Amino acid sequence: MTVQECAEIVERGDPDRLVAAMSAPVPDREVLFPLYAFNLEIARAPWLTQEPLIAEMRLQFWRDVLDEIEQGKTPRAHEVVAPLGAAIHARAIPLAPLRAMIDARRADIAREPFVAPADLWDYINAGAGSLMFASVAALGRTDEAEARVLGRVQGLAAWLEAQPELLAHGWRAFDAGFYPEMIDVALADLRSVRGHDFGKATPAARAASRAGAILKRAKADPDAIIEGRLSESEFARRGRFLWKTLRGRW
Template identity: 45%
Template sequence: MSAAPDAIAACAGIVERGDPARFRAVMAAPVAARAVLFPIHAFTLEVARAPHVTKEPMIAEMRLQWWRDALEEIAEGQGPRRHEVVEPLAAAVGAEGAKALDAAVVARRGDIVGGEVVAADDLEEFLRGTAGVPLWVAARALGAPAEAEEALIAFGMAGGLARYFAAVPELASSGRAALPAGVDIPALARQARGRLAAGAPWRARLGRTTSAPMLEAWTAGPILRMAERDPDLVDRGGLALSPHRESWRLLRLAASSRWSARAVS
């Protein structure tokens, strides 16, 4: 079952408004991948937003539970809820994908407690749920084999860490979770760059369409290098590429049939 074009377009609109960098990455991917990528990205954006549209913790919990229930219904083979994201998501990921994506909702429960700084030990699980698992679910829906799971989850987590580092000033200014004091930013960045390098060979093994979810990490390598060299940039908000460099990097990675470890990390 495939989603109607207008349903995919609605998800694309959500992604374009909520995460322009990911929107550009999807538009640089093969057309065949977009019916999978746009619903998954729209889902992750809606789930990320759910705890922050209210100041009432109980209401925030109910909003996240709504998404867990929607995923459970897909996983159990029930007809998806009439919703602009749920219906195309069900068509894109199927039962097994819906089961896996529950981790993305659970990982956001920590966002309900405003101002609480995440513990270093929790960051790994947060990145796995919010970034690693969605990337893997997308790749799986596009035909990736089970043996690629951990490498692609790790690759997604590296991209997620780069995005998290870049968002730290905004998170801190809004009273939301930020990095705990004393965290070793260079070590985290170095570990994430290693994950990018380890996952790079899958680009050629999977082919452009199946590996299209990996394009979402297109800015991760340079951002992680900046964080490793000058960790103060994380708090200062200096982790950004120029528009020209962003465009050049995305075009180069999208056009390449294989990525070297150096190219992505």
């Protein structure tokens, strides 16, 4: 139950946040990797079974974990739990956004369509918005509104990238006709925070560094969303992160 095991989980499942975390000083990596591994564990839970009750039980496990961390109880035997608890206590990470991230995944279990853009925005804010807020808070940034704006932008980009996989799993979650409007909102939000300095929390903010490019491709070529052509090459991905890291940008 080590931070290294959390890093290995992130390496396998979330390359953007892996590189973002690696751009942080070592003490901050020891906080970011457990948070990002926690996110992956709850994100996987609804997709590991076709039984909604079992999926809900997996999410309940993580609700109980957060309650036990809050109460200072002995960590459960899971590779993420002890490092997560240590990070939460060391940096006073708020638990409310972590609980919101778990609750958001109930939509992944139900796999019902979102009716309007506001419903999808709520889902993204509870998931990606909460993770961004928790991760920048862990690095000392206290502006929740700004963090959530950036998290929602990143979350919409990730949602669009994931559409082919979600459709393959039979989840037609949203009317694609609403995407142009949502993309315009997200790009405007990104411009609103682009010049902001996240200070020591810049590595956490850097997890959203590809969002703008993804959203611009989706705006220019809507068919790329369903056809799975939004992602850039691994070489371009790593080059973008390196360029921003060397310049201290997110």
